[in-house]
Amino acid sequence: MERRDIEIFLTLAEELHFARTAERLGVSGARVSQTIKQLERRFGVALFRRTSRHVELTAAGSALREDVQAGYQRIQEGIARAIAAGRGFTGSLRVGFSSPLAGEVIMKAADAFRARHPDCEVRIREVHLSDAFGALRSGELDMQVTELPVREDDLSCGPALVRDPRMLAVAARHPFARRERVTVEDLTRDTLLVPADAPGYLLDALVPAQAPSGRPILRTPTLTSRQELLTLVGSGEGMAVVGSQATRFHARADIVYVPIEDLPPIEYGPVWPAGGQTSRVRSFIALARSQLGEDTARATREPVDR
Structure with a gap:
């Protein structure tokens, strides 16, 4: 059964009304009727008993509904999670830092990210000198801010966020x-x-x-x-x-x-697995740049003690 066929069958089994089913799914009444007829021909059994005034499931229709409903619900939930992950603003974003300065950059960006995307948790951890990219490669981190340059075939990096003399x-x-x-x-x-x-x-x-x-x-x-x-x-x-x-x-x-x-100066910039720059990662990097830009502008406006 195609996904749309399943939707029509399950909705009609719930509504027991062809016109309401068509309205709910945004299709024509003829499409609903045609789909049910095609399923019945395919299975060789009637799924609904229908008259001009009444629609009800047959025994075969009830059994099919029970068999299909749970699996379809899991598919719908999986699709919803995939869409949410693609949009990138649910779940968690795991970010590493390799130095206290990089940690400061990440903390400021994380505060801004949480304010903008409250449904996405930001988890922060230190990256040790002895294993600079291990957490990225093992999937424990989505990105990190670390010393540049990074020239690894399986990693991508952005331009420097901050420079340290x-x-x-x-x-x-x-x-x-x-x-x-x-x-x-x-x-x-x-x-x-x-x-x-x-x-x-x-x-x-x-x-x-x-x-x-x-x-x-x-x-x-x-x-x-x-x-x-x-x-x-x-x-x-x-x-x-x-x-x-x-x-x-x-x-x-x-x-x-x-x-x-x-x-x-030593340069620090964002690094992530090649092909792994999700919208969460992109948003976090953009917010980091924005926060650093605001800090620079604020510093230039502050009076200098003489």
Whole structure:
């Protein structure tokens, strides 16, 4: 039976009136009558007894209604859920962040998203350095805001949402701790601690393999978490390139953050599974951009203390 045939049969079985059935389904009375006749010919049994004044189900019609009703209801519910998911504003949106700054971006966007789409829950979780894309690939996250660039065949990414000036984290007793700024050439003078499993292209974007002079930069892949980074840097095990957000979120007496004058800011942007940019993801990204734009405009309007 075609879906429309099932709708006509079940509606007539409920209404027991051809004209009301036609009106309810938005079809002609002839269409209803023709469909029932075709079903009866196909099954070889009468489904309804009808006179000029009365319509009722036969025993075969009642049995068919019982058999079809439950399955049809499940199909309708499945279709409704699929449509709602396609529209994207029910269920949940799972968003990851890889740094406190990215977390701030997500929290602001999540507040705006919840206000606009109250039927869609936003779930937020941290993405660890040791497994940057694992949660996306396993389906645990719908998207995340993370360091760019991302060059993975199974992932898509959007343009940068926020940029964070780079700084060098060193132990408070390190010679660079007394500097106002450092350069890329200075990075060749000590061990540089970097994430253990970062893709090569991302590692090169974060910390170049060599300085402009051609001298190599000793990059030691040891870090699996930010707390580990802070502990190793504070104990003098090496230096680390970080964003300026560290001065707000990770201020410590045993660590000094020194601006790097000749490296561009670290960029953070949205990443999602290839082919998985649902309307929920698109709306969330648009709201994130809008919130950041409002923050920038607000900052330019605020008076500067002199």
